[in-house]
Amino acid sequence: MLRLSGVNAGYLRSDVLLGVSLTINEGEVVCLLGSNGAGKTTTIRTISGELKPGQGRVVFNGQEIQGKSPPAIVRAGIATVPEGRSIFPQLTVKENLLMGAYSRRRAFRKAEIESAFEMFPRLAERQNQAGGTLSGGEQQMLAISRALMAKPKLLLLDEPSMGLAPILVDMVFETVAKLAAAQVTILLVEQNAHAALEVSQRAYVMERGRIVMEGTSAELRNSEGIRAAYLGGTH
Structure with missing residues (x-):
């Protein structure tokens, strides 16, 4: 590997x-x-x-x-979740996730977002909130999910x-x-x-x-x- x-x-x-x-x-x-x-x-x-x-x-x-x-x-x-998370604070949770899927064909993005929300239901609840308004733990969930969007x-x-x-x-x-x-x-x-x-x-x-x-x-x-x-x- x-x-x-x-x-x-x-x-x-x-x-x-x-x-x-x-x-x-x-x-x-x-x-x-x-x-x-x-x-x-x-x-x-x-x-x-x-x-x-x-x-x-x-x-x-x-x-x-x-x-x-x-x-x-x-x-x-290879996808990275960097130290300090480095999410986009002004973008919504859903927009942050889409940024992680830039290398994926559009047809796959909806399914990947649904998969992220299934893993982290709290992100689904906050999908329209700006990333910068999330708690530290929620931001880490978002950073991991964003990396996983690239499969x-x-x-x-x-x-x-x-x-x-x-x-x-x-x-x-x-x-x-x-x-x-x-x-x-x-x-x-x-x-x-x-x-x-x-x-x-x-x-x-x-x-x-x-x-x-x-x-x-x-x-x-x-x-x-x-x-x-x-x-x-x-x-």
């Missing part, structure tokens, strides 16, 4: 990613853990085409995609629980679990290690732009180093 091999990428003349290699198989939820500044969002931006790697390969379904434009990567089947083969979720109240964090991870049950392939970048390891099958840990650990989510949950660094102790 997706493979990064020896990827270096960054900003201006400074690399943030240093030889990053990772694999996501079809139907998997894979989480990428790490502290602030570790390079997680840079990884997302490199996959989605916002950044062009200076070195290495990004291969999706057998095709190299490094250097392709973000719209071309969306058309290839992606791979969904990139960048810090979906950031800034949300605990009850809304639970709702976000319930949504991830629901998508996983529907066989949506997901790369989940997340600081909430507890929740991320519960909903994923495999995990990578990134520090200072490098992958320093990988394994099944169960293995990482049981790792003393991971418990100490990300799960609040060793007990």
